[in-house]
Amino acid sequence: MSQQQTLQHDDITIPVVKPKGKPLFYYLIKQWPFHIMVLPSLAFLLIFAYLPMGGLVMAFQNYKPWLGLTGSEWVGLDQFRYLFEREDSLQVIWNTVIIAVFKMILNLFAPFVFAILLNEIRKQLVKRFVQTLVYLPHFLSWVILGGILTDLLSTEGGLVNRLLTGLFGIDPIFFLGNGNWFRFTVILSDVWKEFGFGTVVFLAALANINPSLYEAAEVDGASRWKQTLHITVPSMIPIAIVVGTLALGNVLNAGFDQIFNLYNPLVYAKGDIIDTFVYRTAILNGEMGFGTAIGLFKSVISFVLVVISYRLAYKLANYRIF
Amino acid sequence: MYHKSPAYRVFNTFNTILLIVLSLLCVIPLLHVFAVSLSAKAAADANIVGLWPVNFTLDAYKKTTNNPIFLNSMWIAVERTVIGTLLTLFLAFLAAYPLSKENSAFRGRNIYAWMFVFTMLFNGGLVPFYMVIQKIGLMDNFWVLVLPGAVNVFLTILMLNFFRGVPKELEEAALIDGAGHFRTLFSIYLPVSLPAIATLALFSMVFHWNSWFDGLLYIGNPKQYPLATFLQTVIIQRDMSSMSMNPADLALISQKTVKSAQIFIGALPILLVYPFLQKFFVKGLVMGSVKE
Incomplete structure (x- = not known):
């Protein structure tokens, strides 16, 4: 119900947003405050949630701290x-x-x-x-x-x-x-x-x-x-x-x-x-x-x-x- | 009316008694600890204290508050709770606003939203996380208690759902009057969302005050532990060696009444905010779950 309302309201107030032809950076520039607002949280997530996911490759290595992620031996499964x-x-x-x-x-x-x-x-x-x-x-x-x-x-x-x-x-x-x-x-x-x-x-x-x-x-x-x-x-x-x-x-x-x-x-x-x-x-x-x-x-x-x-x-x- | 039937009356009496007994069971352990902490050492050691102090004394609390390590850990816990909560609130407040928009009003909203949500569903596990903390040099640093948990996705979603409930007219009026999105957020949304922010603050405070594992993992010097980690080490692991104290202090800290006093002081802030928590969390849960 509410979705319909907002769609209608979008059509009336900002019909410009609809056309498909606009390139992505058009929205990036027009909506920059939104991106800035998400960015701080996103940065934290990248460091403390996504970076550790990269560390999961250790599961396929015989990890040795002194060899690091790149130097440790790969052992598959x-x-x-x-x-x-x-x-x-x-x-x-x-x-x-x-x-x-x-x-x-x-x-x-x-x-x-x-x-x-x-x-x-x-x-x-x-x-x-x-x-x-x-x-x-x-x-x-x-x-x-x-x-x-x-x-x-x-x-x-x-x-x-x-x-x-x-x-x-x-x-x-x-x-x-x-x-x-x-x-x-x-x-x-x-x-x-x-x-x-x-x-x-x-x-x-x-x-x-x-x-x-x-x-x-x-x-x-x-x-x-x-x-x-x-x-x-x-x-x-x-x-x-x-x-x-x-x-x-x-x-x-x-x-x-x-x-x-x-x-x-x-x-x-x-x-x-x-x-x-x-x-x-x-x-x-x-x-x-x-x-x-x-x-x-x-x-x-x-x-x-x-x-x-x-x-x-x-x-x-x-x-x-x- | 079933209320009048004798069978229901019997049931009601039993039910009331049962529920009161069950609810007392939830607080009796804490009352017992409180009673022990206020009892004389001899009585506590003889295990004769029940729910009422025997030979009342404030001795254990005096000893606890005379221990500089305990006081320091309490101060660190206060610092992390205050700084951590402020940071979490700021980030959640800021991110929830654009994320509460429809994808048509904020291109890319759905991608961002999924990046947030995915972290709730999947994580790298303890070991890679530990390595990241090590690699970015947060080991033995106070900020390790604050930064890794700064973004709380659950609280961000609560905030987001609250924003969705704010009448659209408020925002539209502000935008028409020429305010930018930042201005709208801070002068229009901030005042109306104070109750929601209070709820989030309480959740975040409880989370920070109770957190103990990060201190144990990432802080090497036990004298820099936050209170929860200090309590974990002294009361659960009974590992006093790491505290490098003189024998007299050691004997003191392991004393039953002093232990109980420490436990009670550890629980006290939660007890103090509990009345507010209770008032808010039902709303918070509803706030997060109700969607049209």
């Missing part, structure tokens, strides 16, 4: 072959996928349910109170939360283990020192941090439901549960599809900040993910070429997934981001 032969890198990819997928599912499901429950609360004061508290963790960094969690989950007098021992009399659980417990802790704490913020979009969707639907259901004698099942949930499905598909791009994103601030050598086997692995192999151990190759592997897969998910979101829910 050897780094990638190596990536799929090394047991630790395969384990790392698997860890990443499993942690990321669990997070994706729960971070969709938890806010969905929470938003519905929150919507049932009529007392504005209670609603406001709940919202204020649940949004908060989203804004705190994993350094802060990691520090807090390591303290809370400690086996030596951490609050959680104290409670568990006090209430159920069980032995302290090694949350951050046992691989399986580590995965569980990482997934649950991520959901804890993000579920509140995740409700924002769902609450917006709930606010947009036409009240007359509920009134009609009321007249027909539907219980609140029936109303939720047949009005609320279906109304939220489109936005849930959008959120879910857009999260697809994160299959290889298990949350670097979180893992890095919670893990330790004891749980590398089950808790090490691609990003932390790259940091250790490339930056700490100096295997630059190999590190770049894993990074490229991750970037390409994520890119493909993001593109697919955007198309899916558009097809399934008619959602466009740009």
